[in-house]
Amino acid sequence: MDQLPQSWLVTLDRIKYHAQDALSTVAGCICQQQSKLKINGRTFHIVRVLGEGGFSFVYLAKDEASGREFALKKIFCPMGMEGVKQAMREVEAYRRFRHPNIIRILDTAVVQDGEGKIVYLFLPVYKRGNLQDEINRHMQAGTHYSERHILQLFKGTCEAVRAMHTYRTPVRGSTTLPAAVRQDDERHDAVLLHREDDPEGGYSYEDVDAAVSVPLVAKQQAQTDDVVFDGDQELLTGANGPAAGDIVPYAHRDLKPGNVMLADDGLTPILMDFGSCIKARISIENRSQALLQQDTAAEHSTMAYRAPELFDVKTGITLDEKVDIWSLGCVLFALAYLHSPFENTQTTEQGGSIALAVQSARYKHPASQYSDGFKALIDSMLKVDPKDRPDISQVLSETNRLLQAASAR
Numbered sequence: 180m181d182q183l184p185q186s187w188l189v190t191l192d193r194i195k196y197h198a199q200d201a202l203s204t205v206a207g208c209i210c211q212q213q214s215k216l217k218i219n220g221r222t223f224h225i226v227r228v229l230g231e232g233g234f235s236f237v238y239l240a241k242d243e244a245s246g247r248e249f250a251l252k253k254i255f256c257p258m259g260m261e262g263v264k265q266a267m268r269e270v271e272a273y274r275r276f277r278h279p280n281i282i283r284i285l286d287t288a289v290v291q292d293g294e295g296k297i298v299y300l301f302l303p304v305y306k307r308g309n310l311q312d313e314i315n316r317h318m319q320a321g322t323h324y325s326e327r328h329i330l331q332l333f334k335g336t337c338e339a340v341r342a343m344h345t346y347r348t349p350v351r352g353s354t355t356l357p358a359a360v361r362q363d364d365e366r367h368d369a370v371l372l373h374r375e376d377d378p379e380g381g382y383s384y385e386d387v388d389a390a391v392s393v394p395l396v397a398k399q400q401a402q403t404d405d406v407v408f409d410g411d412q413e414l415l416t417g418a419n420g421p422a423a424g425d426i427v428p429y430a431h432r433d434l435k436p437g438n439v440m441l442a443d444d445g446l447t448p449i450l451m452d453f454g455s456c457i458k459a460r461i462s463i464e465n466r467s468q469a470l471l472q473q474d475t476a477a478e479h480s481t482m483a484y485r486a487p488e489l490f491d492v493k494t495g496i497t498l499d500e501k502v503d504i505w506s507l508g509c510v511l512f513a514l515a516y517l518h519s520p521f522e523n524t525q526t527t528e529q530g531g532s533i534a535l536a537v538q539s540a541r542y543k544h545p546a547s548q549y550s551d552g553f554k555a556l557i558d559s560m561l562k563v564d565p566k567d568r569p570d571i572s573q574v575l576s577e578t579n580r581l582l583q584a585a586s587a588r
């Protein structure tokens with residue numbers, strides 16, 4: 180096993196954990212008892228699977244007492260504390276960016292699972308699904324979005340991205356962090372991260388908004404040995420870190436239609452899946468740093484939406500938030516033509532690889548009714564050299580201009 184590359188081990192873990200979860204889901208259908216989950220004294224009924232990702236399943240879960248529904252994301256952490264820390268970094272990213280177009284996290288729990296751990300994230304449910312689901316519906320029906328509708332969806336997505344690219348380091352103590360942990364689940368040895376000021380050890384559902392916005396103490400000593408969360412690195416300001424109030428751009432690094440949910444109004448996009456979110460500016464000083472970034476991108480950033488500089492990371496460069504601008508170009512293209520510019524293309528059909536097509540920005544606009552300005556916006560983002568791409572504010576102002584023009588037509 181030692182000789183196997185890390186990516187193989189990850190794949191083996193995925194197969195193992197997905198098989199386990201699939202089996203327990205089937206068993207849960209047969210045995211009502213197994214489709215319930217008890218966390219911190221509350222019982223949740225697992226209604227159905229909403230979706231699945233690389234290391235996670237997302238369920239529709241209903242609180243038995245209140246009847247309130249949640250999207251419950253179950254993340255498997257097979258590789259010890261590093262896996263849990265990675266999951267908690269995702270949690271912290273959800274908490275860091277408060278924006279109407281970014282998903283809110285309602286609560287978090289960590290549960291022992293044999294040798295590994297499971298992290299549960301409680302999220303609001305978006306019953307309309309994500310933009311990839313919408314694209315699939317268009318494909319089946321042989322329909323397309325109008326330019327105006329696309330630009331409305333794209334604008335909200337860009338606003339979420341702008342909140343990340345222009346993130347300001349908070350003043351110490353002003354960020355909400357999970358403040359305490361405790362162990363009290365009968366079956367699972369669950370550790371629920373919850374509001375410190377709630378003696379009952381949880382939030383009331385009416386209080387959910389307050390629970391994510393009340394400033395808690397920045398970093399607390401956990402009450403068990405399982406310190407699973409080491410705080411927002413942005414709070415660690417000082418001689419070597421950014422000063423409070425500085426702009427520290429973050430990159431999402433996995434922007435794609437499947438990671439944008441649609442709110443119930445059918446018009447408001449909600450950015451989610453922050454498992455790949457990272458401080459955007461990374462200076463690559465040597466080959467091993469370059470390979471690390473390349474491997475991370477291969478694991479977390481979907482190929483058909485991944486920026487060219489992440490396929491073959493060069494030394495002596497600084498990766499930055501322009502990786503997301505490339506992905507936004509792919510997202511805008513996909514909303515228009517129902518696939519990424521680098522999948523289903525003639526190039527890939529003729530045996531060329533996606534990686535080669537991306538690295539030379541080889542794609543074509545299919546014949547369509549979309550305006551020249553709209554196509555030019557896509558083209559401006561799909562530039563191989565990140566310096567040639569617009570920044571998020573420029574993308575937004577062009578989107579607004581095109582939206583006004585489309586509304587006037």
Ligand SMILES: Nc1ncnc2c1ncn2[C@@H]1O[C@H](COP(=O)(O)OP(=O)(O)OP(=O)(O)O)[C@@H](O)[C@H]1O
Nearest residue numbers: 229230231232233234235237250302303304305452
């Ligand atoms: N809040 C939600 N409401 C409804 N469905 C959801 C919600 N969150 C996630 N899903 C569904 O679950 C799927 C997987 O979720 P998510 O992308 O967070 O998992 P992941 O493991 O991080 O995936 P990836 O492999 O893309 O990184 C989504 O594509 C979506 O269909």
